[in-house]
């Protein structure tokens with residue numbers, strides 16, 4: 001065995017990506033090798049993006065809850081609802097308001113709790 005062929009087997013045994021592989025984008029420094037560190041960094045970025053999207057979604061849901069309660073109260077106060085139907089609508093609106101404001105309160109409590117826990121982790 002020639003000394004020039006030593007290590008060639010290791011080089012040729014290295015895995016490569018097909019030209020349009022979706023994993024090729026994980027090679028962040030462009031050296032042609034996707035290292036474990038690059039994969040970890042990509043995984044962390046994906047987790048951060050997902051949690052950001054989830055927070056946006058929760059914020060939207062809370063806004064819809066809050067605005068639907070306000071809209072419900074405003075609609076009941078307008079002449080659109082006759083006095084005869086108020087006896088039916090008001091109990092429904094009470095339950096609607098309590099459940100939706102419960103969603104808002106839960107969201108605010110959860111964000112305050114997570115903010116407090118997040119700031120504790122940063123100090124460590």
Ligand SMILES: [Ca+2]
Pocket residue numbers: 027028029030031032033034035038
């Ligand atoms: Ca790389």
